[in-house]
Amino acid sequence: MYKINEVFETIQGEASFTGVPSIFLRLQGCPVGCSWCDTKQTWDLNTEYLVSLDKTVEKKADSELWTEATSEQIVTLFQDKEYLAKHVVITGGEPCMYDLVPLCELLHEAGFSTQIETSGTFEIKVPKETWVTVSPKINMRGGYKVLTSAMKRADEIKHPVAMQKHVDELEALFTETGVTPKLVYLQPISQKAKATKLAIDTCMKKNWRLSVQVHKYIGIN
Numbered sequence: 282m283y284k285i286n287e288v289f290e291t292i293q294g295e296a297s298f299t300g301v302p303s304i305f306l307r308l309q310g311c312p313v314g315c316s317w318c319d320t321k322q323t324w325d326l327n328t329e330y331l332v333s334l335d336k337t338v339e340k341k342a343d344s345e346l347w348t349e350a351t352s353e354q355i356v357t358l359f360q361d362k363e364y365l366a367k368h369v370v371i372t373g374g375e376p377c378m379y380d381l382v383p384l385c386e387l388l389h390e391a392g393f394s395t396q397i398e399t400s401g402t403f404e405i406k407v408p409k410e411t412w413v414t415v416s417p418k419i420n421m422r423g424g425y426k427v428l429t430s431a432m433k434r435a436d437e438i439k440h441p442v443a444m445q446k447h448v449d450e451l452e453a454l455f456t457e458t459g460v461t462p463k464l465v466y467l468q469p470i471s472q473k474a475k476a477t478k479l480a481i482d483t484c485m486k487k488n489w490r491l492s493v494q495v496h497k498y499i500g501i502n
C-alpha cells in the first residue's frame with residue numbers, strides 16, 4: 282500500500298521535463314525537515330487525517346488529508362480519470378520511503394513513463410527506465426545524509442538555492458561522493474529575487490541549468 286496525499290494532472294514545472302503534461306502522485310510522509318519545504322502538509326502520517334481515495338484526488342487546496350492505495354488501484358484510478366498525460370511524476374513527501382518498483386513496473390506496462398523526485402536520503406528503489414531527479418538535502422533538521430548510491434543513480438540533480446552556502450554545499454557533496462553529475466539544475470528557493478540572481482549567475486559560471494518552478498509563475502498546481 283502507498284500512502285497518498287494527492288493526485289493531479291498538470292504541466293511538469295521543474296528541470297528537464299519542464300513543459301511535459303504529467304500526472305503527479307504525491308506520497309505522504311517525509312522526515313527530512315527542510316525549513317523552506319513547499320509541501321509541509323505531506324510530512325506527517327496522522328491517522329486522524331486518513332480519508333478515502335476520492336478526497337485526495339484533485340484537492341482544491343493543500344491539506345494533510347491522505348489515503349492508502351495499491352499499485353493496481355493507482356493505475357486503475359489514472360485510467361478511470363481518463364488523464365491524457367502519459368508521464369507520471371512520483372513526488373511527496375519523500376517517495377523513496379517506499380519501494381516504488383511494483384508501482385513503476387505496473388505503470389510502464391500500462392503505457393506510462395515514470396519520474397521520481399527525491400531527496401536522495403533513502404535507498405532508491407525504481408526500475409532502470411524510471412527518470413530519477415535527486416534534489417540532495419544537505420544539513421537539514423532531520424539529520425539525514427545523502428546516499429552516494431542516490432547520487433550515482435540520479436539522471437539529474439536539482440538543487441534549491443537561496444545563498445552561496447547552498448552552492449558550496451552542493452560542490453562539497455560532489456567531492457565527497459566522487460560523483461560528477463551529467464545534469465545539474467539550480468532552483469531558486471521560493472521565487473526570491475536574490476535567490477534567482479544567485480542561481481542565474483552560478484549557472485552561467487558553471488555551465489549548469491536554471492529551473493524556476495514555472496507552475497508557480499503561471500499560477501497552476
Ligand SMILES: C[S@@+](CC[C@H](N)C(=O)[O-])C[C@H]1O[C@@H](n2cnc3c(N)ncnc32)[C@H](O)[C@@H]1O
Pocket residue numbers: 311317318319320372373374375376398399400415416439441468469470471472494
Ligand atoms: C517537495 S519536494 C518532494 C520530493 C522530495 N522530498 C525532494 O525533496 O526531492 C519536490 C521538489 O521541490 C523542491 N522544493 C521544495 N520546496 C521548495 C521551495 N520552497 N523552493 C524551491 N524548490 C523547492 C525540492 O527540493 C524538490 O526538488
Ligand SMILES: Nc1nc2[nH]cc(C(=O)O)c2c(=O)[nH]1
Pocket residue numbers: 291292293294295305320372373398496501502
Ligand atoms: N507543476 C508542478 N511541477 C512540479 N515539479 C515538481 C513538483 C513537486 O512538488 O515535486 C511539482 C509540482 O508540485 N507542480
Ligand code: SF4
Pocket residue numbers: 311312313314315318319320321323373374375400418
Ligand atoms: S525532502 Fe522534500 S518533502 Fe521532505 S522536507 Fe525536504 S523538500 Fe520537503
Ligand SMILES: [Mg+2]
Pocket residue numbers: 319320
Ligand atoms: Mg511542488
